[in-house]
Amino acid sequence: MARLTMRIALVSALALSVAACSKKKPEELPPPPAATAPPTTTETPPPPPSTTVVPGSRADFLAQAGTDTIHFGTDLYDIDAESQAILSKQAQWLARYPNTAVTIEGHCDERGTREYNLALGERRANAAKNFLVNAGVAPSRLSVISYGKERPVATGSDEESWAQNRRAVTVVPQ
Amino acid sequence: MRLRPFRIFPKSASPSPSGERLGRGLSNCTCARGDTPPPAPPMEERGVSRAGAILAFFMAALGLSAPAAAQLEVDITGGIAQPMPIAIPGMPTPSVANTPAGDTASLGQRVAEVVTNDLKNSGLFNPLPKSALETVSHPQVTAPDYIFWTQSGAQALVQGFVQANGDGSLTVGCYLYDVLAKSELARQGFVVQPSQWRRAAHKCADTVYTRLTGEGPYFDSRVVYVSETGPKTNRTKRLAIMDQDGANHRFLTNGQTIVLTPRFAPNQQTITYMSYTNNRARVYVYDIGSGTQRLVVDQPNMTFAPRFSPDGRSIVFSMAIGGNTDIYRVAASGGAPQRLTTSPGIDTGASYSPDGSRIVFESDRSGTQQLYVMNADGSNQSRISFGSGRYGSAAWSPRGDLIAFTRIGGGFNVGIMGVDGSGEKILTNGWQDEGPSWSPNGRVIMFFRTGQGSGKADLWSVDLTGVNERPVPTPLDGSDPAWGPLLP
Numbered sequence: 030m031a032r033l034t035m036r037i038a039l040v041s042a043l044a045l046s047v048a049a050c051s052k053k054k055p056e057e058l059p060p061p062p063a064a065t066a067p068p069t070t071t072e073t074p075p076p077p078p079s080t081t082v083v084p085g086s087r088a089d090f091l092a093q094a095g096t097d098t099i100h101f102g103t104d105l106y107d108i109d110a111e112s113q114a115i116l117s118k119q120a121q122w123l124a125r126y127p128n129t130a131v132t133i134e135g136h137c138d139e140r141g142t143r144e145y146n147l148a149l150g151e152r153r154a155n156a157a158k159n160f161l162v163n164a165g166v167a168p169s170r171l172s173v174i175s176y177g178k179e180r181p182v183a184t185g186s187d188e189e190s191w192a193q194n195r196r197a198v199t200v201v202p203q
Numbered sequence: 204m205r206l207r208p209f210r211i212f213p214k215s216a217s218p219s220p221s222g223e224r225l226g227r228g229l230s231n232c233t234c235a236r237g238d239t240p241p242p243a244p245p246m247e248e249r250g251v252s253r254a255g256a257i258l259a260f261f262m263a264a265l266g267l268s269a270p271a272a273a274q275l276e277v278d279i280t281g282g283i284a285q286p287m288p289i290a291i292p293g294m295p296t297p298s299v300a301n302t303p304a305g306d307t308a309s310l311g312q313r314v315a316e317v318v319t320n321d322l323k324n325s326g327l328f329n330p331l332p333k334s335a336l337e338t339v340s341h342p343q344v345t346a347p348d349y350i351f352w353t354q355s356g357a358q359a360l361v362q363g364f365v366q367a368n369g370d371g372s373l374t375v376g377c378y379l380y381d382v383l384a385k386s387e388l389a390r391q392g393f394v395v396q397p398s399q400w401r402r403a404a405h406k407c408a409d410t411v412y413t414r415l416t417g418e419g420p421y422f423d424s425r426v427v428y429v430s431e432t433g434p435k436t437n438r439t440k441r442l443a444i445m446d447q448d449g450a451n452h453r454f455l456t457n458g459q460t461i462v463l464t465p466r467f468a469p470n471q472q473t474i475t476y477m478s479y480t481n482n483r484a485r486v487y488v489y490d491i492g493s494g495t496q497r498l499v500v501d502q503p504n505m506t507f508a509p510r511f512s513p514d515g516r517s518i519v520f521s522m523a524i525g526g527n528t529d530i531y532r533v534a535a536s537g538g539a540p541q542r543l544t545t546s547p548g549i550d551t552g553a554s555y556s557p558d559g560s561r562i563v564f565e566s567d568r569s570g571t572q573q574l575y576v577m578n579a580d581g582s583n584q585s586r587i588s589f590g591s592g593r594y595g596s597a598a599w600s601p602r603g604d605l606i607a608f609t610r611i612g613g614g615f616n617v618g619i620m621g622v623d624g625s626g627e628k629i630l631t632n633g634w635q636d637e638g639p640s641w642s643p644n645g646r647v648i649m650f651f652r653t654g655q656g657s658g659k660a661d662l663w664s665v666d667l668t669g670v671n672e673r674p675v676p677t678p679l680d681g682s683d684p685a686w687g688p689l690l691p
Contacts, residue, residue, distance in 0.1 A: 106526070132482075139658070142595035142609050142637055143463060143683070144508040145565065145572055147477075147484070148521065148528040148549040151505055155526035174484060175505055175523070179461055184435040186634070186655040 085126040090201040094118040099157060101195040103138070106152040108160050116157060119199050120164035127167075133157050134198045135175040136182075138191035143177060150175030157197040286329035287415070290357035290382075291319045292336040294375075295344065300367035304397035307373070311365040314375060317404035318361060318411070320448060321422040324664075325412060325647075326671025331357055344378060352382045359388075361411055365400075373397055377407035379414055389414040401450055402690065409689075419602075419644035422447065425687045426640075426649065427465045427474050428662060430454060431680040435658035440682075442476060442489065447642070447686065449676035455489060465489075467687040468511045468535070475499070475509040475518055475535075486520050488535070500533055500540055508551045511535065512579075513559045519543070521551040530564055530581075543581035554599045554606075555579070556622070563587075563597040563606050563622070574608060576622065587624030596638050601688070602645035605667075609637045609650075617650045619667065630669035638682065643689040649675060651682040 082089045091097060097119075099112035108116065123129065135154030137146040154173035162168050183190035294311035304310060322328040337351050344362045352360050360380040368374055372394050379389040391410045393403040402423055409420030430443040442455040442462050455474070456462055465476035474489045478496070486499045486506040499518060500506050509520040512532075519532045522540070528549045531540040544550040546568040553564040563576050572595050574588035588594040592612030599606055605619045610629060617639045618629040635653040642648070646667055653660040660682040662675035675684070 139635070139653070140611070140615075142552070142565075142572075142611070142615075144521065144551045145549060145567075145595050147463075147505065147507050148523055148551050151523040151528065152526040152549070159526075174482065176461075176484075179438065179440075179463070181436055181658075184656070184658065186658075 085129060087201040087203050090119070090122055090199075093122045094199075097199045097201070098196050100192060101153055101197070103191070103195070104141075104149070105195075106149065106156045108156055112157075113160065116160045117164060120161050120166055123161065123166045123170070127170075129201060130170045130172070131202075132200045133161075133171060133173045134180075134200060135173065136180060136194055136196050136198070137178045138194045139178045139181065139186065140191060141178060146177035147175050150177045153195075153197045157199065161199075286327055287359060288331060288357050289322060289328045289359040289361065289411075290331045290336055290352055290355055291315050291322070291361040292339045294363040294365050295339055295341040296365050296367075297341050298367075302367055302371075302373065302397035304373075304400050307365045307367050310373070310397075310400055311363075314363065314365060314400060314404040314407065315361075317401055317448070317450075318377075318408045321405060321408035322361075322411060324448070324673055326666055326668070326673075327412075327416060328359075331355060344376065347380050347382075347385075349380075349382060349385045352380075355382075357382050359411070359415060361407070363407060368394070371396070373400060373403065375400070375403035375407065377403075377410055379411050401446065405446070405448075418646055420689055421642040421644040421647065423690045424643050425467075425471065425690065426662075426675075426684050427455075427467055427687065428651075428677070428684040429462060429465065429682045430677065431660055431682055438658070442474065443677075443681075444474075444491070445677070447675075452678055455491070455494070464508060464683050464685075466510050466685045469513060469515040469688060471687050471690070473535075475511060475520075477507045477509065486518070488518075497537075499535075499537060500531075502540075508553065510554055512555050513557055519553040519555065519562060521553070530562070532579075543577070544584070552596050554597050556599045557601050557603045561599075561622075563599050565595045565597060572611070574606065574620075574624070587622070588620070588627075589624060590627050598639050598641055598648075600641050600645040601643055605645065607639035607641060607648050609639065615653075617648060617665065619648075628669065630665050630667070631663070631672060633663075636663070638684065640684050640686045642686050649684040649686050651684060653682070 082092055095118055096115055099115050133154040135150030137150050141149060151173065154175055158171045158173050161171060181194040183193040293315045296307035296311050299306050299308045319330045323330050335355055337348065339362055341364060344364050347360055347362060360382050363375060363377045366374045374392055374394050376392045377390065378387065381388050389410055393406050395403045405423035408422045412418065413420050424447045425444055426447055427442065427444045430441045431438050433439040439458040440461050441458040442465055443452060444455060445452040461479040463477045465474045467474055472491055474491065476487060476489065477484060478487050484505045484507060486509040487496045488499055489496045502522065505523045507521050509518050511518055516535055517532050518535050519530060521528050522531050527547055528551050529542055530544045530550050530553045531542050533540040546566060548566055548568040550564055550566045553562050555562055560579055561576055562579055563574060565572050566575050569586065572593035573586055574594045574597050575584050575586050577584040592610050594608050594610055596609045597606050606622055607617065607619050610616050610618050615635040615637050616629045617631045617636045618627060620627040630648065633652040634655040636650055639648045639650045647664050649662060649664045651660045652663050659680050662677055662681040662684050663672060664675055665672040
């Protein structure tokens with residue numbers, strides 16, 4: 030009985046405070062919650078100091094080439110200008126470490142049938158491989174594998190997620 | 204493994220069926236498709252038409268009485284107006300005996316439940332609820348209480364018995380009656396090990412289904428598929444097999460590597476599929492008996508989309524070389540592959556016609572993914588899909604008359620068309636329905652449906668009417684179903 034009344038009291042207090050709040054400043058927007066959160070998340074994984082990056086490692090590759098990933102349009106496998114710039118940087122890095130062999134993964138969005146996407150992923154990985162070969166990387170250092178739609182990075186069923194998942198990733202050993 | 208069907212001699216169904224019925228039953232075991240029920244009796248007082256008339260309606264609705272050439276013209280989207288009311292009471296036992304699968308009295312109830320479930324899931328039957336059934340005594344198995352069943356509203360009646368034999372096996376008897384004509388339509392018995400009691404139940408349901416629809420059986424069959432679990436970005440995928448109704452589920456692989464697109468060999472002792480073993484995407488054959496897998500083609504290139512030929516001697520598959528995917532054929536035992544297509548594009552998803560003479564496949568040689576048919580040696584390639592959208596994952600019906608496919612238009616739908624591309628019908632309408640596989644009789648299609656956003660996939664079945672769509676129960680999520688042939 031005592032507990033019940035206490036709960037009621039609490040609830041009404043809460044209701045009062047809400048009412049009071051909204052009454053005071055109805056026109057005011059809630060404070061942006063992002064103000065404190067994003068800085069902490071960017072702080073948690075700080076870019077490793079350049080002194081600790083092992084030359085020739087994956088971290089080094091990511092730092093030097095900027096990204097390991099290029100993207101494609103729906104059902105496409107052509108290397109556009111943006112991808113060319115990325116792959117050129119990757120090729121420069123690969124030229125510096127001629128003993129490193131890499132795997133190029135081809136991926137697709139979920140809006141294709143499974144087997145067609147396996148073939149399409151292979152096309153994308155090969156398109157990236159061919160660009161790197163033309164940029165001087167020995168083909169023997171480049172293996173390709175297609176994951177079709179089996180390994181998305183973005184989990185939504187929307188255009189933005191699909192665009193992120195249509196990709197080729199150059200995977201340097203750790 | 205082969206189930207031994209036999210004619211049920213009434214003495215094995217004793218204690219005391221009438222001598223007259225015994226004599227009739229002997230010649231009545233296998234009922235030909237053309238059998239016609241006895242002439243119609245006067246109209247029943249409740250205005251229920253005779254079972255025979257209902258059956259004729261079913262057959263007309265399914266296009267069964269039409270000659271083969273005309274079947275594609277039947278409007279299979281029309282559906283079945285009214286499933287046939289059927290009674291499947293628990294099956295008695297002549298004497299209760301314990302077996303490793305439970306005692307024969309409870310097995311009799313469970314057999315009836317499996318038969319009920321099969322017939323209900325076909326969409327063509329409406330089994331009476333348990334509350335509308337009466338307990339059947341063993342002597343009544345061959346002498347139905349027609350007065351009761353007539354009043355129950357059932358048009359057809361399935362009765363049977365479960366009997367333990369001296370050698371540890373079970374005999375399951377299965378009898379089908381036309382309630383209003385008061386006549387027996389079929390009887391069949393099965394001798395099984397107790398662990399296989401469900402197979403006897405499926406065989407009984409198949410007996411009923413084939414006799415009443417004129418269609419081939421399909422309940423006693425299995426499915427191999429990919430069991431899925433885990434987050435969308437990193438799904439764990441395992442090969443699993445189960446009965447077509449989801450029972451006797453068993454995992455075959457442990458999920459450490461991605462496995463995709465399994466297909467049974469015709470003898471169902473092996474399964475071909477694609478696996479990422481050793482971080483290479485290639486076609487393997489899994490041996491169910493030994494639990495081992497064997498690489499089919501030792502190539503550096505990706506091999507995928509494998510299917511057995513109907514004689515089990517060959518595997519047709521796809522191989523991607525330098526961005527170009529073509530279809531190849533290789534002996535199931537391995538060896539040098541023979542290239543069947545040469546177009547500069549993606550040719551994949553090959554599926555044999557049931558006679559092994561032709562192959563349907565998908566190709567984007569025209570600019571978009573479309574279906575093509577060619578001879579089994581790769582000659583005479585011609586496009587058959589011309590509707591709007593893209594077409595893939597084709598499966599040739601075991602009856603030979605239809606091709607099931609996935610159509611990608613606004614959404615992903617499963618549909619069917621004639622082998623020349625005519626008579627296209629879309630059967631499903633989920634967010635993403637994909638990967639059709641045919642039941643052994645070519646009347647039901649299993650496929651998988653992936654949810655929007657979640658990426659969760661589940662198995663579903665739909666019949667050729669497109670009306671009877673049902674989820675197929677699996678312990679986890681499921682994709683890539685492949686329905687095996689009817690068990691022997």
